[in-house]
Amino acid sequence: MSDTATKTATTTTTAAKAGEQTERGQRKVRLGTVIADKMDKTVIVQVGTSKAHRLYRKTVRQRTKFKVHDEKNECGVGDLVRISETRPVSKEKRWRVIEIVEKAK
Secondary structure, X not given: OOHHHHXXXXXXXXXXXXXXXXXXOOOOEEEEEEEEOOOOOEEEEEEEEEEEOOOOOXXXXXXXXXXXXXXXXXXXXXXXXXXXXXXXXXXXXXXXEEEEEEOOO
């Protein structure tokens, strides 16, 4: 086989791979409580997790706050919401509301 034939076969294989659809990875989904809704189209959601302490094995609760995009301004303080990771919407928003699981009482 000549060098040009080898280059052509390699180029064809590369083009076939580029034409295929690449699958995205699974996005993270969290369940949390809305703790603030004063911004426009943004809510702050607190997500709690429990972990065992590395040395003492006591269960330690950890809380994380996320700024979440709420397109329709539906969420209120105290609502239980399901959020999903997404592309950056602004400087600090990388999550969006999927659904409101339970409205606050």
